[in-house]
Amino acid sequence: GIQVEQSPPDLILQEGANSTLRCNFSDSVNNLQWFHQNPWGQLINLFYIPSGTKQNGRLSATTVATERYSLLYISSSQTTDSGVYFCAVGVEYGNKLVFGAGTILRVKS
């Protein structure tokens, strides 16, 4: 099956710093989503981005489907950005998502 690799696995930032999270996948995908998991376990939708570039406030994402990777940019990080960021891809008809292992982000004040 498809492999989804996220890097880095852990990231510690000072408040105000910028960061880039990467998601590589091993096959063509028809769906790609970025999520932020809060401390209570809920997955919060950040982007639905099977291709192209999107921006939402301090966050933006780019997916280059032909090269099988996606990037999540966080600018001017805040302590509330801390948590686990997941990339998930879909490869079959239907809504099955395959998740990466996540990037644990810690933002220090």
Added chain:
Amino acid sequence: KAGVTQTPRYLIKTRGQQVTLSCSPISGHRSVSWYQQTPGQGLQFLFEYFSETQRNKGNFPGRFSGRQFSNSRSEMNVSTLELGDSALYLCASSLVSGPYEQYFGPGTRLTVT
């Protein structure tokens, strides 16, 4: 618009028992998917239901089953619970069977003792 709701939020069961978890999707959404999250295996797809039919199934034993009702609400059942079934179970809702953007509920944390 209300989000995805899951009940119960926390559950403690004994090995060998069975458990039923419930998920109500976003109003108007007709696809419901279930995922299991454990520290060792991460987030894994269990199954997807659309129009009361199972559309896709992950690599889980037959002890894990589900169903969807005509109002799109879904339940998943785990029989003969094992210690390894302790996990966060997440339900996701989507407008139709995809690929479409999915929205997750808060999860049910199951502990098996």
